[in-house]
Amino acid sequence: MKGLKTFSRGGIHPHGRKNLTNKKEIVTADIPETLIVPMAQHLGAPAEVVVAAGDEIKEGMLIGKPAGFISAAVHSPVSGTVKEITDVYLANGMKSSAVVIEKEEGFIPAEKTKSDSWKSKTPQELIEIVKDSGVVGLGGATFPANVKYMVPKGEKAEYLIINAVECEPYLSADHRLMLEKASELIEGLRIISKMVEPEKVAIGIEINKPDAIEIMRKQAEAENFDLEVVPLKLKYPQGDEKQLIKAVTGREVPSGGLPIAVGCVVSNVGTVNAVYEAVALGKPLYERTVSVTGLGVKNPGNFLTRVGTPISSLLEACGGIIDNPAKVVVGGPMMGFSIYDLDTPVTKGTSGILILTDEESGSGSRTACLSCGRCVSVCPMGLNPTKMFKFVDHDDYDSAMQNNLMDCKECGCCAYACPANIPLVQGMRLGKKMARKKKVS
Ligand code: SF4
Ligand code: SF4
Incomplete structure (x- = not known):
């Protein structure tokens, strides 16, 4: 389609395969008996464990405190008992200390009630809530959200840009969030706007999600929220902050610079939902939507999943794996990591789990460089x-x-x-x- 905005330099058009999950409503995944909650789930210093083996803990309780300015709090996804503190390997190959929790018998997740009390809070108080709730960027970067929303003195956020591009093939969790939680997202945008004080709020959505473009437009209009919905041409990696800023505003973030250098703050649509839940529901970030998909899994879908859930448990929710998959990838197929241990836990940054067949993983043998450019x-x-x-x-x-x-x-x-x-x-x-x-x- 002509006339759609996009970034100018480079980029590709990988096969989407989003149709495996994008029509499926988000389903709440079963909570396993044992959860493994890593302390290194974000960019920056891993959190410091503040519980010990044998402790009785409650859902949403702090179990890891931030260990520096760029760090994030970690909360218990369930009520139960701390079984042990151990080391685990994460999907990216890094080792992290983790709190292993035995879920209490008969555990029922707490019901959260919406409150408007945030409206009387100052921007700084809201930033503290986001920090205390352990909210990080859910688009993959896992940068602590409170740090992002603190616009440095002397700088001005002209644009708050919501990243709803989800340009990685296969993934559709953000797409489903927009279809199913448009109203919550608008309230999340009001909250972030109070912290960031932007002149304009825009949301970038690729044209392969026409239903999301429509619903976000209608919801913003119905709720009288000034939101510019920007339909974008399909191009990977448009979900990268710098490419998205270029596509939406035409501005170029300098090498080594941050978005605020060109007057922008960018937040993923999943993060907006997490901010809404933290501030309006008082719910720390201990669950997220994960796309579990690929031709190697029986019933692909989108699952609301507690952090710390072993991937093997989520695969059971999808009816299991078909034959011998070629690859299990955490994240998208372009930027994700292949894993070998299916007990690797879901973390705040887990947007997808892909079970890929030989045909999909397309790994060919390496030859010498052809200097093709x-x-x-x-x-x-x-x-x-x-x-x-x-x-x-x-x-x-x-x-x-x-x-x-x-x-x-x-x-x-x-x-x-x-x-x-x-x-x-x-x-x-x-x-x-x-x-x-x-x-x-
Ligand atoms: S992986 Fe790095 S070098 Fe390769 S295309 Fe992306 S930015 Fe360029
Ligand atoms: S120049 Fe070499 S490395 Fe680059 S795409 Fe061609 S074959 Fe691959």
Whole structure:
């Protein structure tokens, strides 16, 4: 469709497969008997455990306190007993301490009642509630939301942009949230607007969600909330903050800069819902919607899932796995992580779990670089992936950094486009890790 907004540089059009789940209503997943709640569920320092083995705890109780400015609180997803404090591996391969909780017998989740008392609170008081509720960005970055909503002195948020792009193939949890919770989202936007004080509020939605575009427009109008609904052309990775800002406002965030440098604050639609629940319902962030999908799972769907639920338990809710899947991925197929242990727990950042067959995972064998330049033309950050990969491959992290390795968003466009099946993204991830370790600047 002509005339739709999008970002200008690079990008790809991967196959969606959103039809596996986007017509399915969000279903509340069964809560398992044992939950494993990691302390490293957000960007920044892991939370510090504040409970001990044997403690009786209640649903929503603080079990991990923030360990710094960029950190987030962690709350118990159920009432029960702390069985042990242990170490677990997360989907991204990182090790984290975790609180293992045995759910109490006959546990019934608390009913939450909506309150308007937030309307009399100051912006700073609202930011404190968001902080105390452990709200982080649910689009994947898991940046503490309270930090994002604190606009630095001397800066002004002209735009509050809601990221409802969900451009990763397969995922549809954000889409369903808009269809099923439009009113709650509008109230969440009012709350965030009180904290951020933007001049304009816009929501970017890709054109493959026409029902969400319509419902958000109608709901905003019905509730007299000034919301600009921006339909966007389909293009990956439009859900990245920088690409979304470019698409909606035409502004370019400078290399190494934050959105506020161009007058923008961006929040994911799932985060808006989490803010609503924290502030209007008094409910900390201990559950989220997860798309469980792929041709390798019997009944794909969207599930409201307690943090700490082992992935194996969610797969049971979907009727189990078909034959031998080629891959289990946490997150989307472009930026997610393959996992090998199905007891890996769901965390605040788990947007999807994909059970992919051989046909879907499409892994071919690697050949030598063909110097075709496709990776360069699709890179939304204007980088030269093949060049950087070669530097990393030769342990030359200085040169990789000089070629702006840290600007890489790990979006996977380069690897997707590469006919030689070169693991370009893995190379970028490794390069960044090694450069940090060796403190190359
Ligand atoms: S993964 Fe990095 S290098 Fe590759 S296309 Fe995305 S931003 Fe560019
Ligand atoms: S797309 Fe692959 S084959 Fe082509 S230049 Fe880049 S790394 Fe080489």
